[in-house]
Amino acid sequence: MELNFxxxxxxxxxxxxxxxxxxxxxxxxxxxxxxxxxxxIALYEAEVNVVAHxxxxxxxxxxxxxxxxxxxxxxGPGIPDIALAMQxxxxxxxKKVREMGFGAGMGLPNIKKNTNELQIDSVVxxxxxxxxxxxx
Amino acid sequence: MxxxxxxxxxxxxxxxxxxxxxxCMQSCPTEAIRIRNGLAVIDKxxxxxxxxxxxxxxxxxxxxxxxxxxKIKSFKYRVALFPAxxxxxxxxxxxxxxxxxxxxxxxxxHLYELEQPIGFLKDSIKEYCRKDKKARxxxxxxxxxxxxxxxxxxxSLLDNLIPRKAPHDLGAHLALEQLQxxxxxxxxxxxxxxTPCIAKISSVKSPLGEKESIVDGVINMNVLYxxxxxxxxxxxxxxxxxxxxxxxxxxxxxxxxxxxxxHFGERSMAIDGIHNVIRFLERLENEEVPDIDFLELRACxxxxxxxxxxxxxxxxxxxxxxxxxxxxxxxxKFKDHPIQRLAPKLKSKLIxxxxxxxxxxxxxxxxxxxxxxxxxMQRIICFLPGIDCGACGAPNCQALAEDMVNQKxxxxxxxxxxxxxxxxxKISTSKALKNMExxxxxxxxxxxxxxxxxxxEGF
Numbered sequence: 001m002e003l004n005f006x007x008x009x010x011x012x013x014x015x016x017x018x019x020x021x022x023x024x025x026x027x028x029x030x031x032x033x034x035x036x037x038x039x040x041i042a043l044y045e046a047e048v049n050v051v052a053h054x055x056x057x058x059x060x061x062x063x064x065x066x067x068x069x070x071x072x073x074x075x076g077p078g079i080p081d082i083a084l085a086m087q088x089x090x091x092x093x094x095k096k097v098r099e100m101g102f103g104a105g106m107g108l109p110n111i112k113k114n115t116n117e118l119q120i121d122s123v124v125x126x127x128x129x130x131x132x133x134x135x136x
Numbered sequence: 137m138x139x140x141x142x143x144x145x146x147x148x149x150x151x152x153x154x155x156x157x158x159x160c161m162q163s164c165p166t167e168a169i170r171i172r173n174g175l176a177v178i179d180k181x182x183x184x185x186x187x188x189x190x191x192x193x194x195x196x197x198x199x200x201x202x203x204x205x206x207k208i209k210s211f212k213y214r215v216a217l218f219p220a221x222x223x224x225x226x227x228x229x230x231x232x233x234x235x236x237x238x239x240x241x242x243x244x245x246h247l248y249e250l251e252q253p254i255g256f257l258k259d260s261i262k263e264y265c266r267k268d269k270k271a272r273x274x275x276x277x278x279x280x281x282x283x284x285x286x287x288x289x290x291x292s293l294l295d296n297l298i299p300r301k302a303p304h305d306l307g308a309h310l311a312l313e314q315l316q317x318x319x320x321x322x323x324x325x326x327x328x329x330x331t332p333c334i335a336k337i338s339s340v341k342s343p344l345g346e347k348e349s350i351v352d353g354v355i356n357m358n359v360l361y362x363x364x365x366x367x368x369x370x371x372x373x374x375x376x377x378x379x380x381x382x383x384x385x386x387x388x389x390x391x392x393x394x395x396x397x398x399h400f401g402e403r404s405m406a407i408d409g410i411h412n413v414i415r416f417l418e419r420l421e422n423e424e425v426p427d428i429d430f431l432e433l434r435a436c437x438x439x440x441x442x443x444x445x446x447x448x449x450x451x452x453x454x455x456x457x458x459x460x461x462x463x464x465x466x467x468x469k470f471k472d473h474p475i476q477r478l479a480p481k482l483k484s485k486l487i488x489x490x491x492x493x494x495x496x497x498x499x500x501x502x503x504x505x506x507x508x509x510x511x512x513m514q515r516i517i518c519f520l521p522g523i524d525c526g527a528c529g530a531p532n533c534q535a536l537a538e539d540m541v542n543q544k545x546x547x548x549x550x551x552x553x554x555x556x557x558x559x560x561x562k563i564s565t566s567k568a569l570k571n572m573e574x575x576x577x578x579x580x581x582x583x584x585x586x587x588x589x590x591x592x593e594g595f
Contacts, residue, residue: 001511019422028538029506030498033292040422063510065503136503 003061007050009076012102015051018059019044025063031136039068039134042114045107046130050074052097054128070132078124086112144342145183146200146334147190149176153197156577158526160189160198165410166288170539171529174577181496184284185335186410186435187444200334200445203353205363208243211326215311216244217304217351218330218360220251220388221440223460224453225361230368232460236376238367242360244328246315247379250307251387253475253482255467257306258386258399260486264298265400265430271295273405273420273428276396278302280339281435282413283491290417291493296431299488303390304329304336308350309485310382313478328353330360332391332443335435361447382475384467388457391440394432401429408442410435499541509541516540521552529575549575 003025005018019040026036043059050057054076062069079085085092088109093102112118117133156174168182169189176197178189190198208214216239223232239247265274275296277283286293308327315325329351331337340351389395397406405428407416413433419425436442441457442450470476499513500506516537524532528549530539539545548554548563548571557563573580 001507001514016422016424020418023418023421025510027289027495027497028499028510029503030495030501033493037292037421037423044422044424063507065507 001063003059003063005059005061007047007057007059007074009051009053009055009057009074012048012051015047016044018047018061022061022068026068029063035134035136038114039070042111042132042134043070045111045114046070046072046132048102049107049130050076052093052102053077065136067133067135070130070134072130072132074128075126076128078122078126078128079120080122080124082120082122144338145178145180145185146202146337146341147178147183147185147187148199148201149178150197150199151175153195155195155197156580157194158531159192159194161529161531162526163188163192164531165414166285167531167535169531170544171526171575173574174580181494182288184281184288184410184435185338186281186285187334188410190334190444200337200356202337202356202359203328205242205355205359207353208326208328211352212324213246213315213320213326214244215246215248215308215315215325215327216330217248217250217307217311217327218357219303219332219391219440220249220383220457220460221332221391221443221446221453222330222357222360223249224441224457225357225446225448226364226456228456228459231373232380233373233376234368234370235364236379237369237374238364240376241367241369242363246311247376248307248311249380249383249387250329251303251390252307252310252380252382252384253467253470253473253478254303254306254384254387254390255470256479256482257300257303257486258467260483261298261300261396261400264300273425273431274298274400275431275433277488277491278391278396278432279335279434279439281333281335281410282433283339284335285410285413285435286417287491287494288496289414290421291495292421293417294491294493297491299490301486301488302336302339303387304340305350306482306486309482310478312350313481326352328355330355330357332357332440332446333436334444356445357443358445358447382470382473383464384470385461385464386467388461388464392454392457393434393439395439397430397432403428404430404432406432406434408434408439409437499538512541513537516547519547519553520550523552525551527551 008014022043023036023040050072054074057072057074060071084090086108115132116135119131122128154175156171158171160176161169161171165186165188166182166184168179170177223235226235236247273296277297277300311327312325329340331354337354340349340354393408394406397404407413413435438450438454441453499509517533520533520537522533528536530536530545536545536549554563554568554571558565558568
């Protein structure tokens with residue numbers, strides 16, 4: 001089955017909408033709570049990334065019997081050096097975003113920690129696509 | 137001491153009184169209620185005994201079973217085990233001595249305010265929190281509704297629960313210990329727990345994290361309140377202060393909001409009200425909260441002062457108890473008290489068994505079937521109006537869709553959908569009316585000024 005969400009950049013109050021919905025669905029499917037937790041954490045981080053950095057984004061989620069595939073595509077500045085962005089503590093978040101308690105440079109590393117497969121593609125100045133796969 | 141089957145739930149619906157409205161169904165935080173044949177039906181697996189439905193019911197049709205007060209007569213030693221909030225029910229001009237005296241007049245022989253010696257429980261929780269590093273924040277197991285909620289809806293947080301029993305176990309063990317030391321036999325002692333809430337009844341009848349309950353009977357606080365009021369004496373009031381010798385300030389405040397949180401961790405939080413608790417647990421599960429050491433979560437607004445079986449106004453109760461607490465010493469002043477002799481024995485009885493998950497929101501045990509049902513639900517939702525009116529007998533459109541895929545409801549249960557079907561001549565008007573009567577009771581839609589539920593104004 002599929003779930004789709006759209007995210008507006010800059011609207012921090014909306015971050016967490018997709019992860020909350022996905023959590024409810026996975027609970028109804030009887031997925032292991034620890035597995036749900038990882039997915040929800042990764043998805044929430046990804047949502048925050050779009051809100052904090054991009055103009056807008058789309059989330060497409062496909063749930064199969066043994067896995068969940070999440071694709072987050074945004075229109076935004078892109079990531080010039082993905083390897084650098086994957087390092088803990090590295091952040092390009094603005095002062096304003098940091099003041100709101102985000103942008104500690106833990107986003108992408110935290111996503112990596114909580115997903116089985118992670119693929120990030122980015123075109124600088126245009127878009128970033130994050131694909132995450134979690135097996136139940 | 138008795139053992140009861142699986143999960144006991146105290147909440148019952150009185151079919152004679154239930155008017156088949158939707159107030160209870162809409163108020164339930166776990167969507168445990170449906171209307172069938174014009175009556176509210178509670179799904180025992182989903183119910184967490186929070187009592188929101190009891191508060192919402194305009195017909196007082198939701199009630200709780202309790203033990204008959206006469207049951208105390210069959211014991212030689214009759215212990216009233218009551219929380220400090222009991223005292224807070226009464227107006228300030230009725231003194232502690234008068235209340236204690238009235239309880240003795242009713243027929244109890246021994247009186248124990250159950251939050252004593254609270255220092256034992258406090259130390260035991262502190263020791264656990266210091267040693268256990270596996271899951272933070274540590275979550276108090278004080279409120280049984282919250283524990284049941286975590287069991288059914290937040291199983292990933294079960295490791296965070298502190299495996300310690302409730303103050304009523306502490307009080308009961310103290311009473312037993314002291315009476316048995318005076319030569320009483322266990323079967324001569326009847327311990328009657330006076331409860332401010334429904335959840336405590338269920339937790340006594342089918343304990344969480346312990347094999348059997350130590351309590352012999354449960355009495356609702358509002359029932360006892362009336363009895364005590366009738367037996368208040370205004371002259372020759374005896375001094376009963378020796379019966380409160382080990383009661384402390386911390387004990388009196390324990391069941392109020394922040395009563396626990398104030399003692400534990402560098403950073404602690406207290407949240408009351410079941411809907412607030414749910415919103416917070418959602419966040420906690422997503423790790424959207426800062427580093428907190430200790431969480432006190434209570435289902436009722438103002439914690440036990442707002443218990444659903446209390447008689448007083450919850451804010452006045454809190455005020456009286458806070459005022460009362462000032463006259464008592466802090467539990468740390470009891471370090472050299474003779475009661476400390478009992479510490480090792482009582483503390484060992486406060487440890488509870490681990491609590492298991494009881495996930496009840498799974499659509500199907502078979503993942504593939506669950507996925508199928510989920511996709512079907514998504515398709516059904518497209519046809520439902522999204523008004524969440526409850527006229528189908530389910531609390532909202534999403535819940536109706538869920539009931540449908542579980543074969544507990546059908547498309548025609550939606551009154552709006554049925555209306556459009558009539559328009560398209562897919563269903564006859566008489567068939568449509570019959571469908572509605574099936575859900576809401578026969579003759580429900582005829583004009584009748586004496587109909588059940590006709591006057592719902594004013595709540």
